[in-house]
Amino acid sequence: MAVAAREQAAVELVDLEQTSLRDLNQRLHDLARAPGPSAWRIVNPSGAHALACGIDAEVEVEIDGHVGYYCAGMNKRATVRVHGNAGTGLAENMMSGLVVVDGNASQSAGATGRGGLLVVGGDAAARCGISMKGIDIVVGGSVGHMSAFMAQTGCLVVCGDAGEALGDSIYEARLYIGGSVASLGADCVEKELRDEHAAQLSALLDAAGIDADPSGFRRYGSARQLYNFRIDNAGAY
């Protein structure tokens, strides 16, 4: 690719059939230390792993196609949009910024995320939001089993259904589910959805750009019965 010529363009186009993943990620990382293009378009990702991970810059990255594992992992400040599906560990441990996937996401989307907003337009597979630590996740479709396992803080919004063992061993995260819940995990219970929660849910749906009626959602969270070990609860584990 004629990189020098492209530098002048409004949108930096990178073709992963011509440029290595390493070179692309290095250029994106360099934005943390030196100014560069603020808008990027990546074509031919071909399911590459670790694509656009570790960015620390206020930059827009659009990816045309499917991505592999850990896309936008540990993202800070950047907006990453995937026009396709995403593999395991999408936006894992994201710190801030926005990651949007038009299609579906595989397992562990948003795992351990500490901030920012992750939006999955389609479905997310098992363990969506596992050990989430402050990230907000909005899923337009459904999520698989063990979603929000050991979820610490942040919100998981699921417009569709949730699989088995939702919120198992959950801490302080809030779960808003629009559809059915196959089963709740240990120490996860349904909770009253008060006005403050409705406002939070509406704001998250708005931020995600997902048109869903907040009134049909139910809220789930921790019963806080397993926070300190008690032998009387041994049967719950």
Next chain:
Amino acid sequence: MATGERVGVRPVGSDPGPQYAGVRPHGSDPTKTERPWNLRESYLFDRTVIAEIQRASREGIYDIRGFGAKRRLPHFDDLLFLGASISRYPLEGYRERCATDVVLGTRFAKNPLELKIPVTIAGMSFGALSAPAKEALGRGASEVGTSTTTGDGGMTDEEREHSTTLVYQVLPSRYGMNPDDLRRADAIEVVVGQGAKPGGGGMLLGHKISDRVAEMRDLPKGIDQRSASRHPDWTGPDDLEIKIGELREITDWEKPIFVKVGASRTYYDVQLAVKAGADAIVVDGMQGGTAATQDVFIEHVGIPTLPATRLAVDALQELGVHRQVQLIVSGGIRGGADVAKALALGADAVSIGTAALVALGDNSPELDGEYRELGSAAGFYDDYQAGRDPAGISTQEEALAARFDPVLGGRRIANYLRVLTLETQTLARACGKSHVHNLEPEDLVALTVEAAAMARVPLAGTDWIPGSA
């Protein structure tokens, strides 16, 4: 149960006598206890076993404790160096150089770790340990040119400041994980397991959760913080390879990436870690310490460091990557003899945890009275989970932590590491080696059939290696 109360622990202030499993009156020797000859103690149901059954029936929960395995296990003590003789030429002890430097992470990383000694400080979390204790580890290690390691709680600014070379652990819990700390680390260690509890997660009990610890881990204060036993975003060796690839991309391929496993299926784990792209592999034997684990787990899961070392070296040699993928062995390293024997079996470096805490002042006889008030005694204290350590090491109570002098602690660590190094050099020179890495299995014999079989060196006085033709 009150927040500050330990599960499975005897009441604070109670007599540490025979009602508590594992603690004998300080200084006593059960084999010499004065008692009539007609009283015969059961080998199977000795007083420790009886006390534990009684404790379990009283409290209804397993015992959680710190430290490592306390049972007798085959170990480096069961090996001896042959020393130089007519066929081998020794080096002059006080004159001729015996180098100790080691480079870790030469396989893929742009910036491998260059350490002056082959002894590093193992991962111990801020949370399990107090801030001044972590600072002391950094001070001491930096003084002698080796590394420290974070732990299951993230990286603190203090430990980064005081550790010239700092290894940042990526654990299943991902407490405090962030890309900035990955980038300011000198190496990354993906922790799959630890020797005290291969296959187990962790637990920091609620009463050790200070405001700062809670904030670092994104959890409320005062609740038990479980550390997951599985990583949240990868499963199996194929995923691990992709995960390591992500960590390399985030850090621009600069940092060495270690993979740490608790010793169990060591041969296979090491080969899979190599296949997954590790620069170095840490194998932690079952004697490795912990801050809080069930006693039954510590004593009954995993294999000892001795056979694990041999299996790890076998795995690396079979793949043709021995010395290219460095091996770091931990679990029960106490003195230079242990270091030298691990190196002779093929390790590139060792790590110390429990020994480092002891060097800092843990289980100090001067604190015996205070240990007894806690129901323990100097030399027996293992309640790292309780957070009431009078030495100010395994605690988050400010008043206790303030008792610990990080400058003095750092000096002790440096002294101790120097002694380990001097002892290792002494043994290496005796075997005629100008570098400690030149020690080799042929310098060793075994005292027991078990150790000969596990280490695959001959039983002393014979040429017999059990299992060999």
